[in-house]
Amino acid sequence: MANATVTSDLPPLPTYETRPMPDLLPFISDFWLSLILPHIAYWAVSMFFHVIDVYDLFPQYRLHTPEEITQRNLASRYEVARDVIIEQIIQIATSAVLSLTEAQQMTGMEDYDVAVWATRIRLAQRALPTILGVLGLNAASISKNMAASHPLLAGALAGGHYPFLTTTLDGITGTPVPAFATWELLVAKALYWIIIPSFQMWVAICFLDTWQYFWHRAMHLNKWMYTHWHARHHRLYVPYAYGALYNHPVEGFVLDTLGAGIAYKVAFLSPRLGMAFFVGSMMKTVDDHCGYALPWDPLQHITSNNAAYHDIHHQSWGIKTNFSQPFFTIWDRLLGTMWKGDAKLKYERTRTTAEMKKERKAEMGSVVANGKTEAK
Numbered sequence: 001m002a003n004a005t006v007t008s009d010l011p012p013l014p015t016y017e018t019r020p021m022p023d024l025l026p027f028i029s030d031f032w033l034s035l036i037l038p039h040i041a042y043w044a045v046s047m048f049f050h051v052i053d054v055y056d057l058f059p060q061y062r063l064h065t066p067e068e069i070t071q072r073n074l075a076s077r078y079e080v081a082r083d084v085i086i087e088q089i090i091q092i093a094t095s096a097v098l099s100l101t102e103a104q105q106m107t108g109m110e111d112y113d114v115a116v117w118a119t120r121i122r123l124a125q126r127a128l129p130t131i132l133g134v135l136g137l138n139a140a141s142i143s144k145n146m147a148a149s150h151p152l153l154a155g156a157l158a159g160g161h162y163p164f165l166t167t168t169l170d171g172i173t174g175t176p177v178p179a180f181a182t183w184e185l186l187v188a189k190a191l192y193w194i195i196i197p198s199f200q201m202w203v204a205i206c207f208l209d210t211w212q213y214f215w216h217r218a219m220h221l222n223k224w225m226y227t228h229w230h231a232r233h234h235r236l237y238v239p240y241a242y243g244a245l246y247n248h249p250v251e252g253f254v255l256d257t258l259g260a261g262i263a264y265k266v267a268f269l270s271p272r273l274g275m276a277f278f279v280g281s282m283m284k285t286v287d288d289h290c291g292y293a294l295p296w297d298p299l300q301h302i303t304s305n306n307a308a309y310h311d312i313h314h315q316s317w318g319i320k321t322n323f324s325q326p327f328f329t330i331w332d333r334l335l336g337t338m339w340k341g342d343a344k345l346k347y348e349r350t351r352t353t354a355e356m357k358k359e360r361k362a363e364m365g366s367v368v369a370n371g372k373t374e375a376k
Contacts, residue, residue, distance in 0.1 A: 009161075010119055011178045016112040021105040024272065031099055034271060035092050038278040042088070045283050046242035049290040053240060061292050063311050063347070064238045067354040069291075074235040080246045083232070087245045087252040094257050095278075098264070102271055110192075117188035118180045125160030132157070152181055197273055204267035204277050205327050211259040213331040217323045219251065239289040239307075239314050256285075284326045305329045312339045317346055 023030050052058055056066065064072075129139035143158040155162040167179040180188075219230035229251040236243045245252060260281055264274045287299040288310040300306040305324055312318035321339040324332045332338035 009178055010122060011115070011167075011180050013115045013119070014111050016109040018106040018108040021107040030105070030271060030275075031096075034099055034275045034278075035095050037275060038095075038282040039088050039092070041279045042245070042282045042286055043242070045286045045290075046244075049241035049286075049292065052292065058292065058294065061294050063291050063293060063308060065351050065354060067357070068350060069238045069240065071354050071357055072237040072350070074237070075232075075243075075246065080236070080243045083247065083249075084242060084245045086249060087247060087256070090249060090253055091257045094253070094261060098261050099271065105271055114185065114188045114192050115180070117191050118184045121184050121187055122160045122180070125156050127159075128157055129159050152183065155181070197270075200267045200269055200273060201277060204263040204269055207263040207266050208259050208281065209324065209327050210331065211262065212255055212325050213323050215255050215259070216325065217337065219255075220320065220323070234314065234319065236289075237314055237316070239291055239311060241286050241290045244285045244289040281326060288326055303328050312343055315343075315346065315350070318343070 021030075024033060053066075053069075132139040132142075139157050139159070143154040146157075147154040151164060152162070155165075162178070162181055165179045165181055166176040168176060216230075219225045229248040232248045233246055233251065236246060245256065247255070260278060264277060267277075269277055284299055287297065288305070288307055290307050291311070293306070293308045294300060300308075305326065305328055309322055309329065310325060313322040318339050321337050322329075322332060323337055324330070329338060
């Protein structure tokens, strides 16, 4: 496909030919990879924390003792795993439908797109003389004085005029045509490959945080929604990693599946950016429920919304606070729903209570055993 630049003093845009984008991995299509990768990440991170939990590898970083997990939670590990798998099946089905709405991903026009951004940068420079004029500076005079020593800067100040930057249109005619400055291409590449995708990801994250905060809070304020939907998640007073998606199917669909899907569309993420977004969101959600405050866990230091922060929300005394999830705490801060105060004494009290119940249970078991021995 050939392209021509209408304005003659602008560098011409390169030709390109599109072709289907090859799959990220040779042994699986991007379609199937996008469906299963978030859930592989979910269980991989969950099993990492599960091993730490079962073998009690880092007890000093636990938010709760093993006794609290067995005594305070109202759902068995089997029930949790079962409901998580049900939600993941729903998510996979929804993701498949979402993926089918996407056009086939093509490649081959990346250089063209970068050149388009470089053209925009060149056109934006035309405003510099006017801006400097408003400030009382003569852009033309400044550009002329520094043309010999700093030609690129002089060209920018002249409104993006670089008569010394030329290339040949083709090898046959040898016709000289304008060319982009190296810095223009570098900035264009940074915009295309880094800044714009990062901004899109930020939009998706902010949307998901907003969606989840207000739905989450609504499920606590509305008695019917809490009783019929959200109460199931709060059967885990002591969260653990693979219980992150332990929800009622309706809540799971509205809060997680639908929220992430709309965020993907609102931010105009590409399928591969979307894959990264879904995997990152899943890992962050698991980490927020892991039950550990590991000092070397990067996900717990990206923002203040981490396992310790969300764990407060799972306690009876903090259930009306810390609604924000999974990334930032901005809505809790703005709307006054962030937990305030020292939670250490409250955690100590629950640990002590669980330990006392364990000792009492052991004593009762000992009494029963002694009674049976005497009866014999």
